[in-house]
Amino acid sequence: MDDAARRRAIIEAMLPDVAFDGWSRTPIIAAASSLGLDEAAVGVLFPGGTRDMVAGFSRWADDRMLDALARQDLAALKVRERVAAALRARLAVLAPHREAVRRALTLLALPQYLGLGLRLLYHTVDAVWRAAGDTATDFNFYTKRGLLAGVHAATTLYWLDDRSPGSEATHAFLDRRLADVMTIPRLAARLRESADRLPNPLRLVRPARRS
Numbered sequence: 001m002d003d004a005a006r007r008r009a010i011i012e013a014m015l016p017d018v019a020f021d022g023w024s025r026t027p028i029i030a031a032a033s034s035l036g037l038d039e040a041a042v043g044v045l046f047p048g049g050t051r052d053m054v055a056g057f058s059r060w061a062d063d064r065m066l067d068a069l070a071r072q073d074l075a076a077l078k079v080r081e082r083v084a085a086a087l088r089a090r091l092a093v094l095a096p097h098r099e100a101v102r103r104a105l106t107l108l109a110l111p112q113y114l115g116l117g118l119r120l121l122y123h124t125v126d127a128v129w130r131a132a133g134d135t136a137t138d139f140n141f142y143t144k145r146g147l148l149a150g151v152h153a154a155t156t157l158y159w160l161d162d163r164s165p166g167s168e169a170t171h172a173f174l175d176r177r178l179a180d181v182m183t184i185p186r187l188a189a190r191l192r193e194s195a196d197r198l199p200n201p202l203r204l205v206r207p208a209r210r211s
Helices: 003-021 025-034 039-045 050-070 079-108 111-131 139-160 165-197
Strands: none
Touching (some): 003 025, 003 039, 003 079, 050 079, 050 111, 079 111, 079 139, 111 139
16 A cells, blocks of 8 residues: 555544544554554654544545545536535545544634644535536636535534434535525626626716816
């Protein structure tokens, strides 16, 4: 295995213990040992300690989400349906590790981890949009990711306390949030079109005559 594969393997192996010991040294050392790796290897693979563990967990979930999407016929779905499918796939990956998610979010809410949290959130929503076939390169690129970041964050928090069968309540919540935000780009486009049809007020201002 290369280093990236080793990190993913360690993260996956330590997840059952994170629910009890948190994102700490104890579960990661035990996980590495189960894979035949020593503490020195852990220091090389996760030099940032807890910061790198949480980042590795988020990226592991993103990778597993993309693996799940690769087995679906996304081409047959509308864009909103693709986005919903991606976020549901990520939650399905995380379903056995709900407490690990809760502990990770608790850490990312601390001031020293806020920057990391924003970067991980961006990485996730960017992966979702790219999987959904988004090719935007203009201002819409950032608008789409900003809107989806809010949806993803709110849905994850809702999901943490959802005990409905198959997370049905979370799926309904996600659908409502997506329906709300998907109207915003269309509204903005209509406003721009309307603005283009309005007369330029500067044309109505004639230069003052010189006396």
